[in-house]
Amino acid sequence: MSKRAKIILIIIAIGFVVALIWFGKKNKKSIVEYETETPFKTTIVKKTVATGKVTPLEEIEIKPQITGIIDKILLLEGSKVKKGDLIATVRVVPNEQALISAKGRVDNTKIRVNNAKIQYNRNKNLYDKGVISRQEFEQIELTYNQSKQDLKNAENDYLIIKRGSAVSGSAANTSIIAQMSGTILEIPVKEGDQVIQSNNFNAGTTIASIADMNKMIFEGKVDESEVGKLKSGSDIEVSIGAIEGKKFPAKLNFIAPKGTEEQGAVQFKIKADVSLDDNYYIRAGYSANADIVLEKKDSVLSIKEALLKFDKKTEEPYVEVKKEDGTFEKKTLKLGTSDGVNVEVLEGVTATDEIKIWNKASKDDDKKDN
Numbered sequence: 157m158s159k160r161a162k163i164i165l166i167i168i169a170i171g172f173v174v175a176l177i178w179f180g181k182k183n184k185k186s187i188v189e190y191e192t193e194t195p196f197k198t199t200i201v202k203k204t205v206a207t208g209k210v211t212p213l214e215e216i217e218i219k220p221q222i223t224g225i226i227d228k229i230l231l232l233e234g235s236k237v238k239k240g241d242l243i244a245t246v247r248v249v250p251n252e253q254a255l256i257s258a259k260g261r262v263d264n265t266k267i268r269v270n271n272a273k274i275q276y277n278r279n280k281n282l283y284d285k286g287v288i289s290r291q292e293f294e295q296i297e298l299t300y301n302q303s304k305q306d307l308k309n310a311e312n313d314y315l316i317i318k319r320g321s322a323v324s325g326s327a328a329n330t331s332i333i334a335q336m337s338g339t340i341l342e343i344p345v346k347e348g349d350q351v352i353q354s355n356n357f358n359a360g361t362t363i364a365s366i367a368d369m370n371k372m373i374f375e376g377k378v379d380e381s382e383v384g385k386l387k388s389g390s391d392i393e394v395s396i397g398a399i400e401g402k403k404f405p406a407k408l409n410f411i412a413p414k415g416t417e418e419q420g421a422v423q424f425k426i427k428a429d430v431s432l433d434d435n436y437y438i439r440a441g442y443s444a445n446a447d448i449v450l451e452k453k454d455s456v457l458s459i460k461e462a463l464l465k466f467d468k469k470t471e472e473p474y475v476e477v478k479k480e481d482g483t484f485e486k487k488t489l490k491l492g493t494s495d496g497v498n499v500e501v502l503e504g505v506t507a508t509d510e511i512k513i514w515n516k517a518s519k520d521d522d523k524k525d526n
Contacts (some may be wrong), residue, residue, distance in 0.1 A: 192478055192510035195459050200493045200500055202451040205332055206426060208376025208395060210442045210501050212367035213429070218332055219353070224248045226349045227330075233343050237334040243343075244332040246351060258314040261479070265307040269300075274299040294439035338368040341440055372430045372438055376446050377423040385450040386411055386426065394430055397443045406430045406446065450518070451493050458498045463511050464489070478510040 227247035231237065275296055283293040342365045344352065354360030374394050378386065388411060393403040410427035417423075428446065432438060464473050473491055476484035485510075492500030505511065 159461045168215070174333070189432075190484070193460070193463065194510055195457050195505055195506075195507050196457045198458050198498055199452070199454045200456060200458060200495050200498055201449055202495055204378060204382045204448050206376035206378045206446040206448060208374055208389065208426075208444060208446065210372050210394070210430060210440070212338075212341075212372055212440050213244060213371040213373050214338070214410050215367035215440075215475055216335055217362045217396065218243065218335060218364045218366065219362055220246050220332060220351045221351050221353055222246060222248060222330065224330070224350060224351060226345055226347050229345075229347055231340060231341060232342075232362075233340050235340045236338070237340060237366065238337045239334055241334045242331055243334055243340070244333065244345075246330045246347060248330060249350075254317050255314075258310070258317050262307070262310045264315050265303070265310045269303045269307050272300040272303040272385060276382045288518050292370055320490055332363050334364075334366055336366055336368070341365045341367050356474060367440060369438070369440070370432065371442075373430060374428045374430050374443070374444055374446055376426055377418075377443070378426055380422040380424065381409065381433060382450060383415070383424040383426075386448065390448070392428055392449070393447045395445045395447070396438065397445075398439075399436055399442075401445075402433070402436065404430050404433065408448070436495055453493050453500060456492065456500045457507060458500050459505070461494065461499050463513065464499070475505065476512040477505060484512050 173348075222244040229243045229244045229245050237243070276299075277498055279288060279293055279296045282288045283290070343363065345361065346365055349361075351361035351363060352358055372391075386408065388408055390408045392406050392408055392492075394406045395403050400430075406428040408426060412425040415424045416421040426446075430438075452520045459475070463475050465475065467488075472488050474486055474488045477487050479485050487504050489504035490502040490504050494500070
């Protein structure tokens with residue numbers, strides 16, 4: 157064999173060895189090391205959040221007792237009032253037709269009174285002389301007294317239509333009085349606005365709304381999937397959007413018996429009495445959230461939810477537990493309450509088991525799940 161041929165064979169052999177080494181390294185499976193965690197005992201609290209707002213427990217609307225025009229507004233929104241304080245006055249603008257009709261009834265009644273008086277005087281003289289009986293005279297006297305009362309009623313009706321009150325100097329109907337102590341939340345009218353009294357066919361014009369700002373409640377809504385776990389009298393915490401870092405204790409006192417559908421989901425109204433803090437001023441209508449405890453379990457065996465995997469076929473949760481030889485064994489779990497971070501384990505692992513902490517997902521993990 158020539159020297160050149162030997163060199164070629166040596167080069168081929170070296171290339172073959174290099175190729176074997178390269179393929180060997182490429183096909184060699186790297187060993188992945190996993191850290192482990194053991195189950196632990198902790199308290200798991202399952203909560204839900206209800207969105208809503210805080211509103212006064214007691215709020216009323218003040219409406220006029222007579223139709224007219226706002227003459228004066230004496231207080232501003234936000235003013236504190238006591239029951240009986242004057243808020244505004246109404247100037248009566250009488251209906252001309254009703255005024256003329258009332259005046260006509262007064263004039264007609266005066267005519268009847270004058271006629272009844274003449275009859276009374278004439279028959280009194282006859283009764284004094286013994287010409288007519290006492291019974292006949294008393295009937296004439298009754299007619300006279302009734303006509304005088306009719307005149308008084310007609311005059312009162314005329315005054316009410318004309319100036320809003322039957323008594324001279326009285327302002328009972330034209331004065332808008334606070335019906336409770338509290339804070340004026342809103343005065344939706346201004347001087348010169350026409351207002352309508354409340355009657356069977358009209359709710360009337362609201363002149364002012366008053367509320368007791370020392371008694372506030374939370375009004376919110378919860379989903380139908382969670383309302384069954386709520387209990388009246390439960391303690392909750394209310395967070396107000398306008399006040400950061402402060403939670404107000406509250407007590408749930410109302411759960412609506414009927415839900416309303418909103419955007420495809422049935423929502424149930426809830427209410428809770430809020431305990432106020434004197435260091436904070438709560439305004440009516442603040443948006444708020446309520447943290448409501450649905451379920452609480454103390455000192456239960458738990459693991460972190462990040463350790464869970466779910467079988468793609470059965471969708472059952474499982475973990476991998478380390479065996480004595482260092483390999484991992486798949487164990488299906490039965491889970492209980494979860495708070496989104498930790499989950500209660502009812503069956504599947506013990507407190508001494510070492511559970512695999514999953515590394516970043518790989519193709520090998522996906523194949524193993526299949």
